[in-house]
Amino acid sequence: MTYCVGMRLDRGLVFMSDTRTNAGLDNISTYRKMFGFETPGERSITLLTAGNLATTQAVVSILEERTKAPVDRAPSILEAASMFQVARLVGQTLRDVIAAQADVGQRADSLFNATIIVGGQIKGAKPRLFLIYPEGNFVEAGDDTPYFQIGETKYGRPILVRAYDRKMSFEAAVKLLLVSFDSTIKANLSVGLPLDMTLYEADSMRRGTSRRIEADDPYFQTISNGWGSALKTAFDSLPNVIL
Numbered sequence: 001m002t003y004c005v006g007m008r009l010d011r012g013l014v015f016m017s018d019t020r021t022n023a024g025l026d027n028i029s030t031y032r033k034m035f036g037f038e039t040p041g042e043r044s045i046t047l048l049t050a051g052n053l054a055t056t057q058a059v060v061s062i063l064e065e066r067t068k069a070p071v072d073r074a075p076s077i078l079e080a081a082s083m084f085q086v087a088r089l090v091g092q093t094l095r096d097v098i099a100a101q102a103d104v105g106q107r108a109d110s111l112f113n114a115t116i117i118v119g120g121q122i123k124g125a126k127p128r129l130f131l132i133y134p135e136g137n138f139v140e141a142g143d144d145t146p147y148f149q150i151g152e153t154k155y156g157r158p159i160l161v162r163a164y165d166r167k168m169s170f171e172a173a174v175k176l177l178l179v180s181f182d183s184t185i186k187a188n189l190s191v192g193l194p195l196d197m198t199l200y201e202a203d204s205m206r207r208g209t210s211r212r213i214e215a216d217d218p219y220f221q222t223i224s225n226g227w228g229s230a231l232k233t234a235f236d237s238l239p240n241v242i243l
Contacts, residue, residue: 001190002033002151004048005177006117008129008141010166012208013119013200015046016177018151018185020192021053034196035060037067037077040206043122045077045086046198050151051114051134058097059116063090083120083128087138090118095136115150120200127202155187156180170199170209178213178223193220 004017017033031053037045047063049056066076074093080086094116101112119129119141129141131148141148146166149157159180168176174197184191193215199208213220 001188002050003153003156003181003184003191004033004050004117004150005147005156005160005180006046006048006119006129006131006141007147007164007173007177008119008127008166009146009168009170009173010202011170012202012204013046013121013127013129014170014173014177015048015117015119015196015198015200016174016181017048017196018181018191019194019196020190022190028192030194031057032196034198035064036198036207036210037063037120038207039078041123042205043078043120044200044205044207045083045118045120046200046207047090048117048150049114050116052112055094055097055101055112055114056116058101059090059093059114062093062097081122082125083118083122083130084140086120086122087118087128087130087132087140090116091132091136091138094132094134098134117148117150121202121205123205127200152184152188152191156184159183170201174199175223178220179227182220182224182227195220 002018007014015034019030019032021031022028033049035047063077066074067078075089077086077089080089098112113134116132118132121127130138132138163176181195195213198210201208
């Protein structure tokens with residue numbers, strides 16, 4: 001399992017993912033689930049992946065190969081004319097990989113399924129964010145749905161629902177996501193540190209601040225401990241039920 005979030009703000013886009021993969025409690029590994037494609041000054045694209053590791057690695061590898069040399073006459077993610085076309089390309093690649101691996105063809109509920117968040121900006125258009133399903137189809141983030149989660153989503157969703165604001169700063173958005181990830185990590189062993197984070201400033205056409213947040217990161221520890229204390233304080237301040 002995994003946990004990834006792509007968030008749309010007025011200021012730009014924020015991406016965060018964990019790095020844990022596991023096939024049982026005694027088989028835990030760390031793999032990157034965030035990938036970037038960029039032509040500085042012209043486009044910047046970020047992918048977040050969740051699901052079957054072989055599937056997601058195959059999709060990313062195919063997309064990367066196409067940026068270096070033509071493969072099967074398929075277009076490159078760095079040549080697509082719009083973010084909509086980027087989403088179509090990623091969706092088609094995901095669908096093809098799943099169909100090639102599954103015993104009975106393409107099945108969204110197969111062992112090989114995966115979902116992908118893709119977001120970014122191409123010069124001349126606005127930043128856009130998409131959620132791509134195993135079938136290859138996708139939906140776009142908008143004012144009513146300004147962020148996407150994939151993987152183990154339920155534990156980290158409540159804080160996003162309550163505290164998200166499209167006008168918030170990057171600093172506030174990162175703090176919000178760290179609380180969301182901390183809640184998920186504490187509730188589910190299949191999600192774990194380190195975390196990868198990338199910011200994209202609208203109209204910059206290049207990746208912004210990117211960093212890996214390790215378990216001993218001082219700021220993460222401050223957020224984790226502070227959020228736990230704040231929750232207990234808030235709980236204690238609520239009136240008791242009258243029995």
